[in-house]
Amino acid sequence: MSEICCFKGHDLKFYWTINWVVILLGIFLLAxxxxxxxxxxxxxxxxxxxxxxxxxxxxxxxxxPTVLVFxxxxxxxxxxxxxxxxxxxxxxxxxHELFVASAKEHPDNILKELPAxxxxxxYRNELxxxxxxxxxxxxQDSMKIAWRYQNLPKMEASPTSTKFxxxxxxxxxxxxxxxxxxxxxxxxxxxxxxxxxKMKTCNMNSAYTRLLQSIQRIIYQEGxxxxxxxxxxxxxxxxxxxxxxxxxxxxxxxxxxTPEDIHSLTKxxxxxxxxxxxxxxxxxxxxxxxxxxxxxxxxxxTNLSDMVVGLESFIGSERETNPLYKDYHGLVHVHQIPRLNxxxxxxxxxxxxxxxxxxxxxxxxxxxxxxxxxxxxxxxxKQDLAESAKLLSxxxxxxxxxxxxxxx
Amino acid sequence: MLTDGSFLxxxxxxxxxxxxxxxxxxxLLQSFSHYNIVAQKLGVSLTAAKERGQLIFLEGLKSCxxxxxxxxxxxxxxxxxQFLSEGASDLKALFDFVRMSLTPAGSDSWKGPVLLVDDLxxxxxxxxxxxxxxxxxxxxxxxxxxxxxxxIVVLVHSNEDSEDEENELVVNSLCHHSDLILWVEGxxxxxxxxxxxxxxxxxxVSLELTAEKDLxxxxxxxxQDKNVTFFARGLSAAxx
Numbered sequence: 001m002s003e004i005c006c007f008k009g010h011d012l013k014f015y016w017t018i019n020w021v022v023i024l025l026g027i028f029l030l031a032x033x034x035x036x037x038x039x040x041x042x043x044x045x046x047x048x049x050x051x052x053x054x055x056x057x058x059x060x061x062x063x064x065p066t067v068l069v070f071x072x073x074x075x076x077x078x079x080x081x082x083x084x085x086x087x088x089x090x091x092x093x094x095x096h097e098l099f100v101a102s103a104k105e106h107p108d109n110i111l112k113e114l115p116a117x118x119x120x121x122x123y124r125n126e127l128x129x130x131x132x133x134x135x136x137x138x139x140q141d142s143m144k145i146a147w148r149y150q151n152l153p154k155m156e157a158s159p160t161s162t163k164f165x166x167x168x169x170x171x172x173x174x175x176x177x178x179x180x181x182x183x184x185x186x187x188x189x190x191x192x193x194x195x196x197x198k199m200k201t202c203n204m205n206s207a208y209t210r211l212l213q214s215i216q217r218i219i220y221q222e223g224x225x226x227x228x229x230x231x232x233x234x235x236x237x238x239x240x241x242x243x244x245x246x247x248x249x250x251x252x253x254x255x256x257x258t259p260e261d262i263h264s265l266t267k268x269x270x271x272x273x274x275x276x277x278x279x280x281x282x283x284x285x286x287x288x289x290x291x292x293x294x295x296x297x298x299x300x301x302t303n304l305s306d307m308v309v310g311l312e313s314f315i316g317s318e319r320e321t322n323p324l325y326k327d328y329h330g331l332v333h334v335h336q337i338p339r340l341n342x343x344x345x346x347x348x349x350x351x352x353x354x355x356x357x358x359x360x361x362x363x364x365x366x367x368x369x370x371x372x373x374x375x376x377x378x379x380x381x382k383q384d385l386a387e388s389a390k391l392l393s394x395x396x397x398x399x400x401x402x403x404x405x406x407x408x
Numbered sequence: 409m410l411t412d413g414s415f416l417x418x419x420x421x422x423x424x425x426x427x428x429x430x431x432x433x434x435x436l437l438q439s440f441s442h443y444n445i446v447a448q449k450l451g452v453s454l455t456a457a458k459e460r461g462q463l464i465f466l467e468g469l470k471s472c473x474x475x476x477x478x479x480x481x482x483x484x485x486x487x488x489x490q491f492l493s494e495g496a497s498d499l500k501a502l503f504d505f506v507r508m509s510l511t512p513a514g515s516d517s518w519k520g521p522v523l524l525v526d527d528l529x530x531x532x533x534x535x536x537x538x539x540x541x542x543x544x545x546x547x548x549x550x551x552x553x554x555x556x557x558x559x560i561v562v563l564v565h566s567n568e569d570s571e572d573e574e575n576e577l578v579v580n581s582l583c584h585h586s587d588l589i590l591w592v593e594g595x596x597x598x599x600x601x602x603x604x605x606x607x608x609x610x611x612x613v614s615l616e617l618t619a620e621k622d623l624x625x626x627x628x629x630x631x632q633d634k635n636v637t638f639f640a641r642g643l644s645a646a647x648x
Contacts, residue, residue: 267492270469270472273469274469274473278470295572296571296572300572303437303529304437344632
């Protein structure tokens with residue numbers, strides 16, 4: 001083993017005479033918060049609507065690129081696909097340039113299915129009707145038991161202007177006229193395989209190499225990295241990459257416990273991060289995290305991304321029929337939020353978030369459990385309910401004593 | 409709340425620059441402008457430090473792009489991140505870069521050299537073997553600490569239930585060899601708005617062969633815009 005040498009460090013004026021200092025980073029705790037996203041809409045239900053908006057360009061001289069990684073933890077890819085399209089739709093409405101990359105669906109088809117934006121006045125009318133209806137009901141209600149809370153400020157009222165992001169109607173697709181004014185680029189892997197990559201491969205999967213080359217070419221040609229001083233009107237490039245890491249990209253991390261090359265994905269992300277930091281762009285990536293057996297890869301991916309959000313849908317799981325979650329379609333887990341250009345990050349109070357897909361809207365809300373009106377002391381999950389039901393039926397007047405209940 | 413010790417990196421950077429040390433900063437995860445903006449809030453200008461030769465900044469992201477997309481071969485020294493393109497398993501080029509940056513030139517009047525790395529776990533993600541990373545740190549220690557009488561500050565990520573064995577290996581090894589460990593973690597009770605986390609300061613007195621145990625101090629902290637406040641456990645300003 002190594003010998004233990006005591007070598008005193010260089011004496012500084014200050015109180016440490018340290019030779020060898022190591023900082024260790026701490027523990028990864030799952031926490032739920034969203035940056036850039038929370039926008040409370042209706043105070044009664046404490047709903048938040050997701051707005052996907054890239055930062056404001058006007059004040060900042062520095063570029064604000066971010067790498068967003070959405071872990072496609074929902075097994076069937078329904079909701080992550082929806083969020084992917086929201087991101088791109090927001091780009092269309094804001095006039096940004098788009099770059100869509102996919103290995104399974106042609107980008108043209110993806111773009112044809114973007115949700116239609118809701119115009120300000122129609123949406124506000126709908127919201128307004130809802131809000132006034134609810135208000136008139138409980139206007140006269142004053143709190144009797146929790147009267148101390150009467151004077152606390154309620155959550156923000158519905159937005160009067162849509163300066164920050166837009167709302168979308170998922171039941172309609174975006175009209176083609178909106179696409180006319182924007183530039184968009186696509187990368188469909190089966191069509192790109194014939195071209196030879198020019199950059200040094202650095203032992204990365206060839207599909208990733210081609211994708212990086214394509215992105216770098218667009219950034220350079222369209223001047224997103226400031227290389228073209230004549231281009232005065234600055235715009236943002238929104239990059240969307242679908243199902244990265246899946247087998248369609250030629251990577252076997254989703255199909256095997258011991259993949260051949262565990263570094264391809266992380267190297268790709270690092271180079272992508274470098275490209276984004278150098279240019280005015282933002283990127284969303286969906287990853288089928290539930291298929292990746294080697295969890296170390298997901299940890300590294302999380303460290304290399306600015307923001308990581310996981311979607312857990314209830315389809316096919318026991319939670320689908322759990323009465324606690326009856327209003328929602330899934331949970332949102334936020335694993336990482338960006339901490340750029342500052343010591344702190346904007347942390348919201350909300351930690352438990354759930355999403356639901358209604359006919360027209362996809363909303364992300366604070367997880368709101370209904371009041372517990374059961375006989376037992378602790379809130380029961382479905383299994384406990386079934387157990388206690390069995391016990392009740394077996395003996396008349398018997399107390400429902402489940403494993404988790406503490407009745408004094 | 410994902411707890412991140414990166415605020416300590418910003419602290420050490422501005423601390424050593426203000427103390428007049430020559431700093432070699434290997435910044436693998438973020439761009440120069442990010443550190444510059446935060447350092448300005450803490451009262452230090454990185455651009456000025458670079459210009460007067462006090463700070464040698466290796467922007468990993470930028471070098472990576474130069475290496476992979478650059479058309480011309482850089483004359484003279486190879487890129488510090490050479491291991492990326494060649495598939496070479498050692499980090500010799502990176503070590504050479506560090507050694508050349510911190511070896512004092514004739515006209516230098518700076519106090520002891522400092523090597524700052526943010527963050528070492530990224531090297532593993534880029535394909536370096538854990539042994540190569542540990543060798544790199546060992547070589548740096550020999551040069552920076554014993555030959556040049558300087559300090560080394562390294563940031564690594566770790567999870568409690570991490571499945572990343574390579575990373576855990578590196579972290580454990582670094583823990584064994586270090587004189588001071590600053591362990592930043594989240595609160596065991598979960599997220600709190602007023603207390604962002606807890607920091608454990610472990611002074612490795614046991615390494616000094618005096619049969620004493622390591623000194624451990626625990627504080628909690630709250631990060632603000634330009635400052636971080638530390639306080640004893642349970643005594644945050646929100647509670648008092």
